[in-house]
Amino acid sequence: MRKERFCANEKDQILLDWFEKILPLFPNLPFKSEERNQRLRPDIIRRIIGEFLTDDERAELLGLPRGCRIREGAKIISPENLVIGTDCWIGENAILDASGGLEIGSHTTIGCSVMVWSHSSHLAALAQNNVPGSSLIKREKTKIGNRCFIVGPSVILPGVTIGNQVIVRPMTRVEQDIPDRSIVDASGIKEGVLSEERIQDMLEKHFA
Secondary structure (H helix, E strand, O other): OOHHHOOOOHHHHHHHHHHHHHHHHOOOOOOOOOHHHHHHHHHHHHHHHHOOOOHHHHHHHOOOOOOOEEOOOOEEEOHHHEEEOOOOEEOOOOEEEOOOOEEEOOOOEEOOOOEEOOEEOHHHHHOOOOOOOOOOOEEOOEEEOOOOEEOOOOEEOOOOEEOOOOEEOOOOEEOOOEOOOOEEEOOEEEOOOOOHHHHHHHHHHHHO
């Protein structure tokens, strides 16, 4: 592998150096040494290592803030563009696409198999330009607020802003901004229904 073509940070370079040492064990696999392959490989290695860890250990490995947990099979695309708060939970097989920028507030749950997108390559496919780095890939920052509960399998489309204390019910496709304290499902948006009074009432019933 020609490391001069890709300027990795110190931690990524350690992973690439380790990978170079084990390459002779897999002589028949089609490993490539191009810049794109070297740029992607540290994250692939990190995710494989992460499968041996618990959810909080995996979050620490990925550099997530205090109290975060990320379950098996979850994937963060372009983690360098992810801004996430403390005490978040990311469920099994969730996809967090931060390639266009992704912000997630504190104490938010991203449920199992939830897909949060910040890019779309539909134009690249339609225009027969579906290649890495295509100029037809559209990227938009996606935002999810504090204390949200996103239930899977739901899909958050690029460019959407979800406010604070929002519940997204299962099987929901979110393609527009959601105000604070709302409940969203396939039938529509119930705006502002999660008032502080209602939340307190739910807590009292829970502890009764």
